[in-house]
Amino acid sequence: MTRFLSGLLRLRRGPWELLATLLIGLGVFMLMQPFALALYTWSFLVTLAGTVMFIIVSHFPE
Amino acid sequence: MTDPIAAAARATPDPLARRIRGLSDRAIAWLFVAPTIFLLLAINIFPLIWTVRLSFTNYRANRPNEEVEWVGLRNYIRILTDDGIWANMQTTAHFLFWTLFFQVLIGFTLAWLINRKFKGNDLLTTLIVLPMMLSPAVVGNFWTFLYQPQIGLVNYVVELVTGTPASSFSMLGPGGLAKWSIILVDTWMWTPFVMLICLAGLRSIPDYIYEAAEIDRASKWRQFWTITIPMVLPFLMLAVLFRGIENFKMFDMVVLLTGGGPGNETLLASIDLKREAFEKWRTGYSSAYAIILFVTVFGLASIYVKALNKVKER
Numbered sequence: 416m417t418r419f420l421s422g423l424l425r426l427r428r429g430p431w432e433l434l435a436t437l438l439i440g441l442g443v444f445m446l447m448q449p450f451a452l453a454l455y456t457w458s459f460l461v462t463l464a465g466t467v468m469f470i471i472v473s474h475f476p477e
Numbered sequence: 478m479t480d481p482i483a484a485a486a487r488a489t490p491d492p493l494a495r496r497i498r499g500l501s502d503r504a505i506a507w508l509f510v511a512p513t514i515f516l517l518l519a520i521n522i523f524p525l526i527w528t529v530r531l532s533f534t535n536y537r538a539n540r541p542n543e544e545v546e547w548v549g550l551r552n553y554i555r556i557l558t559d560d561g562i563w564a565n566m567q568t569t570a571h572f573l574f575w576t577l578f579f580q581v582l583i584g585f586t587l588a589w590l591i592n593r594k595f596k597g598n599d600l601l602t603t604l605i606v607l608p609m610m611l612s613p614a615v616v617g618n619f620w621t622f623l624y625q626p627q628i629g630l631v632n633y634v635v636e637l638v639t640g641t642p643a644s645s646f647s648m649l650g651p652g653g654l655a656k657w658s659i660i661l662v663d664t665w666m667w668t669p670f671v672m673l674i675c676l677a678g679l680r681s682i683p684d685y686i687y688e689a690a691e692i693d694r695a696s697k698w699r700q701f702w703t704i705t706i707p708m709v710l711p712f713l714m715l716a717v718l719f720r721g722i723e724n725f726k727m728f729d730m731v732v733l734l735t736g737g738g739p740g741n742e743t744l745l746a747s748i749d750l751k752r753e754a755f756e757k758w759r760t761g762y763s764s765a766y767a768i769i770l771f772v773t774v775f776g777l778a779s780i781y782v783k784a785l786n787k788v789k790e791r
Contacts, residue, residue, distance in 0.1 A: 439779070440780070449567050452563060459553065462776050463772050466779065469780070
């Protein structure tokens with residue numbers, strides 16, 4: 416956990432990519448889940464944030 | 478004998494030759510690549526940017542002379558608060574999950590069985606891959622006949638096995654079977670594709686790895702989980718990526734089989750998008766719909782390609 420947080424603070428690719436991946440996964444789940452319309456409503460924003468973040472952080476150093 | 482390069486150089490008009498000679502290697506490389514880049518921009522990137530722009534307007538392609546109004550995020554808000562589209566997304570997720578599940582399971586099992594040496598192996602492989610060589614339009618049409626309640630083979634077999642009268646149910650009609658019927662057809666058609674990719678993976682595993690495992694007295698089960706699965710995994714992931722993207726935008730076969738019905742039971746997001754864009758002519762609205770689907774597929778594909786590279790590096 417400490418390594419993950421220090422990676423985030425030092426703008427390392429690994430932890431940031433993990434974060435972006437989690438956001439995309441969460442967004443896709445929210446888009447297709449059958450439980451709550453509110454989750455569906457916010458799904459696009461979460462997926463978009465994750466995707467943009469993924470594109471940016473994949474240029475961070477290892 | 479004359480040198481062809483020298484001949485070509487002599488044939489090149491002087492001003493042009495001087496101009497080319499003055500260019501660096503890098504500039505010449507750019508000169509060759511430029512037409513491709515231009516085409517890529519014109520065919521892929523420009524329409525994408527244009528779609529983003531249209532998604533913020535109320536533009537209708539069937540009324541080109543009407544004034545276009547900038548509506549901001551209204552299209553996105555309407556789509557993302559619409560119960561009907563939410564249901565379509567769930568239908569798409571159901572279709573995507575189960576087709577991938579069955580195709581990977583059956584495709585891998587078939588590949589594993591076919592990878593063994595036996596008589597008629599090649600003939601059997603050819604027969605198995607036949608469905609994926611057919612056009613989706615043909616597949617859609619003949620499965621419609623197979624699913625026909627009165628004369629269809631599927632209902633006849635069900636009657637033969639279970640005793641349920643053939644005309645008492647419809648595979649593509651109301652009753653909840655339509656969702657599974659389209660999954661069955663897609664699985665029938667595309668399992669061979671997954672099988673072929675898995676077969677390539679299985680055949681790429683060198684025999685000496687299994688021989689070494691045999692010497693170490695590893696059981697067949699252990700060999701399967703520690704040699705076969707890890708070495709086939711990149712191939713399997715590639716197959717899932719291809720099929721996942723294809724099935725997310727599945728259109729033709731489902732339209733021919735059910736047309737999205739009964740009701741909206743098999744109305745996938747791509748079919749609904751086509752209706753919005755080319756039947757209701759709500760171009761701005763459908764552009765926003767398309768952008769939502771695009772971002773979802775793009776996000777998933779990014780993660781997937783990353784995961785694939787990591788597995789390959791292992």
